């Protein structure tokens with residue numbers, strides 16, 4: 001969007017807000033000078049960033065620390081033999097963040113990508129566990145085509161695009177493909193959840209990613225089964241590193 005259109009949009013929105021003031025979806029207070037985000041700035045400030053200590057590998061926030069090969073890792077990661085990627089999550093999936101993600105996914109409040117993407121960019125600028133200068137390619141966890149058609153967008157892809165754009169890194173929306181719908185994860189045990197996501201993802205082989213460092217973006221990390229399934233496909237292609245960044249973390 002060029003500046004001229006941006007300015008027109010701003011004017012249009014200002015006029016609309018004057019005529020039809022709307023309230024923050026979280027606190028109910030009227031938003032006077034909105035950028036169309038549906039959540040007021042005060043509520044946005046309540047979003048809590050996950051800070052150290054957390055597991056070096058999966059990013060799980062830790063109350064007590066266990067040292068393992070000079071890195072602090074959680075007991076679950078300590079049991080795993082190989083771990084070819086590591087995960088960081090920016091915020092907790094609760095409160096205002098939970099509300100934001102719901103508004104984005106189920107009420108199609110796509111404008112929230114801007115403040116939410118900014119939170120992820122700020123995290124990457126401050127937290128150097130992921131060295132953004134080393135990343136060759138940013139990709140999202142894909143949606144199955146029917147889900148994409150239903151929603152009209154992939155929130156993880158919009159976030160990944162925002163990050164790639166900000167840091168001027170290559171972005172590929174369709175490197176990873178989701179081949180089928182996974183069954184509901186609700187009420188399944190951890191091992192059942194893992195089976196559920198087996199063979200769901202594959203690589204679009206038209207692009208070579210040999211020796212590249214990949215940044216994989218998702219909105220929410222819960223059990224890790226999704227990112228693990230994606231990374232298992234990526235590693236087969238000979239990538240150098242895989243870093244995973246999610247906007248929020250469920251556990």
Ligand SMILES: [Zn+2]
Pocket residue numbers: 024025026027028029039040041042043044
């Ligand atoms: Zn509010």
Ligand SMILES: [Zn+2]
Pocket residue numbers: 055056057058059060073074075076077078
């Ligand atoms: Zn861990």
